[in-house]
Amino acid sequence: MKMNKTLGKTFITAMALSLSVTTFAGNKDRIGAAGATELLINPWARGAALGSAGVASGTGLGAVFTNIAGLAFTDKTEIMFDRTSWLGGTGITINAAGIAQRINESTVLSVSVMSTSFGDIDITTVDLPEGGIGTFSPKYNNINVGFAKEFSNSIYGGVNFKVVSQSIANVKGSGIAFDAGIRYITGEQDHIKFGITLKNVGPTMNVSGDGLAISILYPETGESATVEQRAAAFELPSLLAIGGSYDFNFSETSKLVVSAAFTANSFSNDQFRLGVDYGMEIQKASFHLMAGYVYENGIFSKEYGYEYRLTALSGFTAGLAVDAKVGENKNNLGINYTYRQTALFNGVHTIGFAINLK
Numbered sequence: 001m002k003m004n005k006t007l008g009k010t011f012i013t014a015m016a017l018s019l020s021v022t023t024f025a026g027n028k029d030r031i032g033a034a035g036a037t038e039l040l041i042n043p044w045a046r047g048a049a050l051g052s053a054g055v056a057s058g059t060g061l062g063a064v065f066t067n068i069a070g071l072a073f074t075d076k077t078e079i080m081f082d083r084t085s086w087l088g089g090t091g092i093t094i095n096a097a098g099i100a101q102r103i104n105e106s107t108v109l110s111v112s113v114m115s116t117s118f119g120d121i122d123i124t125t126v127d128l129p130e131g132g133i134g135t136f137s138p139k140y141n142n143i144n145v146g147f148a149k150e151f152s153n154s155i156y157g158g159v160n161f162k163v164v165s166q167s168i169a170n171v172k173g174s175g176i177a178f179d180a181g182i183r184y185i186t187g188e189q190d191h192i193k194f195g196i197t198l199k200n201v202g203p204t205m206n207v208s209g210d211g212l213a214i215s216i217l218y219p220e221t222g223e224s225a226t227v228e229q230r231a232a233a234f235e236l237p238s239l240l241a242i243g244g245s246y247d248f249n250f251s252e253t254s255k256l257v258v259s260a261a262f263t264a265n266s267f268s269n270d271q272f273r274l275g276v277d278y279g280m281e282i283q284k285a286s287f288h289l290m291a292g293y294v295y296e297n298g299i300f301s302k303e304y305g306y307e308y309r310l311t312a313l314s315g316f317t318a319g320l321a322v323d324a325k326v327g328e329n330k331n332n333l334g335i336n337y338t339y340r341q342t343a344l345f346n347g348v349h350t351i352g353f354a355i356n357l358k
Contacts, residue, residue: 031310034267035234036164036175038140039200042066043096043114045082045336045352049319050275051292053259055243056183056195057277060356061100064112064146067197067241068158069183071148074100074108077357082336087312088346091119096352098144106150110160116140123169136169156183164236170211177202177236191247195261198240204233240264243273253281269296269310275317284330288321290338302343313348314341323354332356 042048044062054066061078063070077099084094098112118138122131142165148158160179166172181197213228243261250256261273275292294315301308319338326333333355340348 030267031269031306032267033235034237035173035205036140036166036200037237038094038114038116039142039162039164039177040237040239040265040268041084041086041094041114041116043082043084043094043350044080045084045319045338045350046288046290046321046354048340048350049290049292049317049321049336049338050259050277051273051294051315051317053243053261053273053275053292053294054245055181055197055241055259055261056193057243057245057257057259057275061098061110061112061354064098064110064144064160067181067183067195067243068146068160068179069148069156069181069195069197071100071108071110071146071158072106072150072156072183074102074110074148075356075358076102077355079355080112080352082350082352084348084350086116086348087342087344088349090345093117093119100146108146108148110144110146110148112144112146114140114142114144138168139166141165154185156185157181164205166207168211171207171209173205173207175202175205175236189247189249191249193245193247194243195245196240196242198238200236200238202236204235206233207231235267237268238266255279269298271296284325286323286325288319288323290317290319290321292317309343312342312344314343316341323356329358331358 042052042065044065047054047058047062047066052066058066058070059073061080079099081097086092086094094116096114098110100108100110102108120135120137123134123136124131143163144160146158146160150156158181162177164175164177177200179197179199181195183193183195186192212231213226215224215226217224241261241263243259245257245259248256257277259275263271272295277288277290279286279288298309299315303309317338317340319336321334321336323332323334336352338350342348
């Protein structure tokens with residue numbers, strides 16, 4: 001136990017040193033300058049229903065997005081699959097799937113994948129601006145490998161390594177990044193929690209491929225040549241999130257969890273998040289009603305631009321989760337639904353399925 005406490009203190013110290021460097025790294029002039037912004041989208045229904053405010057309260061596989069330290073609360077084995085209709089009417093879909101596995105009393109490992117599809121887009125050229133020569137399908141794929149550990153009864157930490165891949169018909173890009181997070185629990189009933197996480201930290205990315213090459217013709221000789229242009233490198237959307245939560249335990253079968261978080265984004269507006277989750281158990285089933293709100297500067301503006309609204313999301317989120325206990329071990333089979341309101345398009349809808357083996 002003493003060794004675990006020492007490791008926990010070492011982990012917290014390392015995180016604090018990292019955060020001291022990055023907390024104020026962003027500024028208004030950098031807004032919109034990052035790439036791979038799909039890393040800012042929460043693909044998991046349950047966490048998204050709280051406005052991703054569960055930096056201190058999120059548990060299991062869904063915590064890979066909000067705070068990897070929450071992965072340490074996985075019971076035994078958790079399998080999830082979620083599908084999102086992003087910005088309804090655009091044809092963009094996001095599929096996320098993963099598995100979390102406890103390997104001993106204090107350690108949990110996870111593997112998850114997030115894939116974004118933009119549908120089929122017509123291929124056009126200068127000579128054929130109307131298309132008619134085929135289609136291509138852009139893809140964004142992120143692979144996550146997470147590790148979380150219980151250092152003591154009150155300190156939890158974790159790291160998540162990710163591979164980022166983007167591609168269209170003839171241009172591709174890839175990169176790597178990592179997340180790190182810690183969580184502290186206190187109170188007589190372990191009802192007060194604090195969390196901090198640093199996300200999307202990694203080297204710059206760039207793209208390459210035949211799509212960046214052009215053919216030129218030398219009029220003097222009539223010879224042709226291919227010139228490849230080099231694309232500028234871009235940074236990942238790194239961020240720091242700090243949060244807390246409080247559990248109101250009304251009874252053994254009824255609880256309300258209130259979560260709040262602040263997100264300092266290096267390449268977009270800072271955000272304040274608030275989420276509530278009311279859970280109730282009835283015999284062999286449990287029900288959760290969830291809601292959240294994400295505030296940032298300009299979110300109430302109807303105009304878009306540098307000094308106005310910078311997001312299509314309106315901030316309001318809501319969701320419903322139903323879990324049924326089956327078998328002698330009372331394994332959980334769950335279904336989750338989340339709606340995220342948008343100022344444009346027809347909202348964001350996510351439905352997910354979860355299996356939690358105990």
